[in-house]
Amino acid sequence: xxKRPPRSRQPTRFNPAALLFDLDGVLVDTYAVWQSLVRDxxxxxxxxxxxxxxxxxxxxxxxxxxxxxxxxxxTVGQVRAAYEEHYDSHLGRVKxxxxxxxxxxxxxxxxxxxxxxxxxxxxxTLRLAGLDRHFRT
Numbered sequence: 001x002x003k004r005p006p007r008s009r010q011p012t013r014f015n016p017a018a019l020l021f022d023l024d025g026v027l028v029d030t031y032a033v034w035q036s037l038v039r040d041x042x043x044x045x046x047x048x049x050x051x052x053x054x055x056x057x058x059x060x061x062x063x064x065x066x067x068x069x070x071x072x073x074x075t076v077g078q079v080r081a082a083y084e085e086h087y088d089s090h091l092g093r094v095k096x097x098x099x100x101x102x103x104x105x106x107x108x109x110x111x112x113x114x115x116x117x118x119x120x121x122x123x124x125t126l127r128l129a130g131l132d133r134h135f136r137t
Contacts, residue, residue, distance in 0.1 A: 023115040027100045028129050032093035041082045062116045096129045104134040111135050
């Protein structure tokens, strides 16, 4: 009887029922979008805009931490509303990650996005990037 290769060398079949993707850094790069948006909202709310270094160190922290870091006189709800109101005007800076379109096209399972970004902003970003057709809401 032929000897079987060790388990670690046997091919693995992986066929998940659905696939989850992070939005930023996987499907799109929105760093420049958010940097511009946070600076814009800071000025609109009467704050000095964060320096590039301040923004970089806060990147990806979420609205609650943005309020503690940059918008101390405003509530999370007020900052979220300002982000929602002005986000679209900064979307010209969004970049689709290399290989994202081809990967999404080649994968036939249902797909969803998980992110700390609000649902409306995710949908808007995916639509502008031309990736929305790969996801069902």
